[in-house]
Amino acid sequence: MQTVRIGIVGLGNMGSGHARYLIEGQVKGAVLTAVSDVSEERLNWAKEKWGDQLHTYLTPGEMFRSGEVDGVLLCTPHYDHPRQAIEAFECGMHVLVEKPAGVYTKQVREMNEAAARSGKIYGIMYNQRTNPLYIKLKELISSGELGEIRRTNWIITNWYRSQAYYNSGGWRATWAGEGGGVLINQDPHQLDLWQWTTGLMPKRIRAFCAFGKHRDIEVENDVTAYAEYENGATGVFVTSTYETPGTNRFEISGDRGKIVIEDDKMTFWRLRQLESEFNRDNRDAFAQPECWKFDIPIKPGGTQHKEITQNWTDSILHGTPLLAPGEEGIKGLTISNAMLLSTWTDGWVDLPIDEDLFHDKLQEQITRSASASGKGGKA
Amino acid sequence: MQTVRIGIVGLGNMGSGHARYLIEGQVKGAVLTAVSDVSEERLNWAKEKWGDQLHTYLTPGEMFRSGEVDGVLLCTPHYDHPRQAIEAFECGMHVLVEKPAGVYTKQVREMNEAAARSGKIYGIMYNQRTNPLYIKLKELISSGELGEIRRTNWIITNWYRSQAYYNSGGWRATWAGEGGGVLINQDPHQLDLWQWTTGLMPKRIRAFCAFGKHRDIEVENDVTAYAEYENGATGVFVTSTYETPGTNRFEISGDRGKIVIEDDKMTFWRLRQLESEFNRDNRDAFAQPECWKFDIPIKPGGTQHKEITQNWTDSILHGTPLLAPGEEGIKGLTISNAMLLSTWTDGWVDLPIDEDLFHDKLQEQITRSASASGKGGKA
Numbered sequence: 001m002q003t004v005r006i007g008i009v010g011l012g013n014m015g016s017g018h019a020r021y022l023i024e025g026q027v028k029g030a031v032l033t034a035v036s037d038v039s040e041e042r043l044n045w046a047k048e049k050w051g052d053q054l055h056t057y058l059t060p061g062e063m064f065r066s067g068e069v070d071g072v073l074l075c076t077p078h079y080d081h082p083r084q085a086i087e088a089f090e091c092g093m094h095v096l097v098e099k100p101a102g103v104y105t106k107q108v109r110e111m112n113e114a115a116a117r118s119g120k121i122y123g124i125m126y127n128q129r130t131n132p133l134y135i136k137l138k139e140l141i142s143s144g145e146l147g148e149i150r151r152t153n154w155i156i157t158n159w160y161r162s163q164a165y166y167n168s169g170g171w172r173a174t175w176a177g178e179g180g181g182v183l184i185n186q187d188p189h190q191l192d193l194w195q196w197t198t199g200l201m202p203k204r205i206r207a208f209c210a211f212g213k214h215r216d217i218e219v220e221n222d223v224t225a226y227a228e229y230e231n232g233a234t235g236v237f238v239t240s241t242y243e244t245p246g247t248n249r250f251e252i253s254g255d256r257g258k259i260v261i262e263d264d265k266m267t268f269w270r271l272r273q274l275e276s277e278f279n280r281d282n283r284d285a286f287a288q289p290e291c292w293k294f295d296i297p298i299k300p301g302g303t304q305h306k307e308i309t310q311n312w313t314d315s316i317l318h319g320t321p322l323l324a325p326g327e328e329g330i331k332g333l334t335i336s337n338a339m340l341l342s343t344w345t346d347g348w349v350d351l352p353i354d355e356d357l358f359h360d361k362l363q364e365q366i367t368r369s370a371s372a373s374g375k376g377g378k379a
Numbered sequence: 380m381q382t383v384r385i386g387i388v389g390l391g392n393m394g395s396g397h398a399r400y401l402i403e404g405q406v407k408g409a410v411l412t413a414v415s416d417v418s419e420e421r422l423n424w425a426k427e428k429w430g431d432q433l434h435t436y437l438t439p440g441e442m443f444r445s446g447e448v449d450g451v452l453l454c455t456p457h458y459d460h461p462r463q464a465i466e467a468f469e470c471g472m473h474v475l476v477e478k479p480a481g482v483y484t485k486q487v488r489e490m491n492e493a494a495a496r497s498g499k500i501y502g503i504m505y506n507q508r509t510n511p512l513y514i515k516l517k518e519l520i521s522s523g524e525l526g527e528i529r530r531t532n533w534i535i536t537n538w539y540r541s542q543a544y545y546n547s548g549g550w551r552a553t554w555a556g557e558g559g560g561v562l563i564n565q566d567p568h569q570l571d572l573w574q575w576t577t578g579l580m581p582k583r584i585r586a587f588c589a590f591g592k593h594r595d596i597e598v599e600n601d602v603t604a605y606a607e608y609e610n611g612a613t614g615v616f617v618t619s620t621y622e623t624p625g626t627n628r629f630e631i632s633g634d635r636g637k638i639v640i641e642d643d644k645m646t647f648w649r650l651r652q653l654e655s656e657f658n659r660d661n662r663d664a665f666a667q668p669e670c671w672k673f674d675i676p677i678k679p680g681g682t683q684h685k686e687i688t689q690n691w692t693d694s695i696l697h698g699t700p701l702l703a704p705g706e707e708g709i710k711g712l713t714i715s716n717a718m719l720l721s722t723w724t725d726g727w728v729d730l731p732i733d734e735d736l737f738h739d740k741l742q743e744q745i746t747r748s749a750s751a752s753g754k755g756g757k758a
Binding site: 167224247253 | 534546593655
């Protein structure tokens with residue numbers, strides 16, 4: 001194969017965005033050949049905009065079986081991702097799925113299993129993994145520069161969403177329509193980066209979600225979560241959608257100091273020796289290890305969706321390793337599900353979570369959902 | 380009375396410090412006339428240093444009854460504060476107690492009751508209440524400048540204490556000797572300021588303390604606490620003693636923006652209108668209220684112990700209102716006790732706490748304490 005023929009499922013904001021840079025030839029080795037959408041109007045709009053050579057389909061399945069595409073980008077509502085991905089894999093497609101991977105880990109696990117059976121290239125649109133800040137952080141941690149991690153703390157409260165935003169689509173911020181709030185809609189990148197950069201998944205989580213705080217919505221829009229890791233480290237994750245300008249500050253404390261990412265800058269307070277070694281040898285009651293403060297240089301660029309699409313295309317054509325393997329989408333989602341489950345059960349949640357229990361609890365929310373009848377089709 | 384004759388109980392680090400500025404005449408209207416300490420050696424040292432006119436006593440009670448002092452500064456181990464204060468009040472003394480007020484609220488409540496019965500001037504050494512940063516914060520919040528508070532977040536992890544520090548006194552970091560760790564020894568100021576500046580006491584707390592983390596000690600030296608307030612706001616308090624250089628960052632988010640205190644600076648991101656009003660009237664899905672960022676000017680100075688002693692002296696002589704009334708010492712201690720109790724019971728703690736339950740749980744710790752036999756006398 002010299003060129004990957006790409007089909008896009010779902011021509012909403014994300015799907016149209018991906019189509020645009022593909023049409024403009026910004027992804028080497030990839031060409032957009034087809035789109036599918038439930039709306040005939042959208043399909044006509046796409047043909048008008050991007051030309052008659054574009055194949056259009058009212059269902060994803062038709063596109064998967066058309067012989068016109070080698071790989072698909074799934075840009076549909078969250079709930080639809082696993083089912084559509086499984087169908088795509090069964091049709092021999094490579095798949096690049098938008099985040100979040102899905103709404104609950106049970107369905108995402110099935111998607112991962114289908115991907116493994118297919119042997120196709122399976123990526124997830126974690127474009128923040130191309131952000132040089134987080135690449136650098138991951139590198140500093142994995143190379144041992146920060147020492148063993150002792151604490152993580154992410155305050156990510158700059159996801160301002162007004163009531164007007166929530167009112168702009170009836171499915172928004174409903175259990176039946178979206179399956180969650182800030183955790184599933186705004187935070188998937190941070191929940192992924194929290195574990196990807198540190199290389200640590202929580203061992204257990206205790207979280208406190210508030211639903212419809214300062215907003216007339218069903219789902220969580222305010223979360224404080226506490227995490228414990230296998231190595232004894234602890235973590236805090238705080239997020240909301242009603243604060244403005246809010247905060248995006250990620251602090252990681254390790255045996256060799258601390259790193260803070262804030263305002264798109266990274267600062268490293270680096271100890272000249274490991275704290276654990278200093279502490280072992282020191283005999284002076286009020287001494288502290290010597291510390292140097294650095295502004296870590298960060299390469300410009302990154303974070304663009306097309307970089308993930310390029311990498312996935314390169315993986316199909318040349319076997320390039322994926323920056324964001326689809327299988328890893330379940331990690332951030334597990335953390336997200338655990339936070340809701342801890343709130344619903346008012347207790348600790350051990351990871352990996354009880355997937356059936358989460359699924360049952362989610363179904364309870366959907367059944368109670370004010371918009372369940374109107375939005376059932378989406379789920 | 381034209382001059383307050385002051386007696387100091389306990390000539391450790393704090394007691395000697397207070398004696399020094401009093402001897403130097405730095406507190407107008409106050410004169411140091413007496414000291415008491417269990418060590419005859421310390422008393423002789425004091426006479427040598429500060430002159431033979433100084434009355435010295437081996438027990439506080441002798442000093443309280445000597446007729447040589449009008450008011451006393453209690454600078455003894457935490458556990459002793461309430462008992463000694465009660466005796467002082469019964470002897471007609473004014474009392475200024477070092478922080479923390481005590482180790483458990485049950486004993487502190489009895490101290491407060493004795494103070495009220497006595498009608499004497501009762502202060503607590505919360506010298507951080509003279510810090511212009513926190514005075515300004517309290518003023519901005521109480522004047523409504525920040526709007527209704529929605530979230531508080533204090534990361535206070537710059538209390539580095541090495542093993543050498545803990546080894547420097549056998550009573551240190553033991554349940555029998557000190558009755559707690561970072562919460563009772565390092566954090567009393569922050570626990571006080573957290574509620575004093577915001578005017579909010581938590582309604583309930585869920586906290587996660589680790590005991591002897593990276594250190595060979597009995598007590599808590601790593602705490603993450605989540606708080607809920609009556610008005611719906613939430614809070615996080617993170618503290619530890621093994622991180623360096625650590626962080627001291629206090630963020631308060633309100634209906635009119637957010638304030639962050641870090642590196643001795645205060646920044647105010649101020650919305651031109653209340654978020655709640657903007658949200659009510661706004662019809663644009665992605666609009667946000669206009670925000671202006673200010674560096675808030677802070678007066679220099681403050682935080683000195685002698686300012687609290689001066690204020691307490693002025694209150695005795697002239698009826699000046701106290702900056703830090705002794706009765707308020709129970710507030711921060713209640714929060715501190717609640718954090719330990721939540722950890723010990725692995726559940727929510729409603730405030731005010733069950734004082735008897737806390738006392739029982741603390742006694743269990745003391746009984747199990749490795750140093751219980753050696754340190755029982757201190758408690």
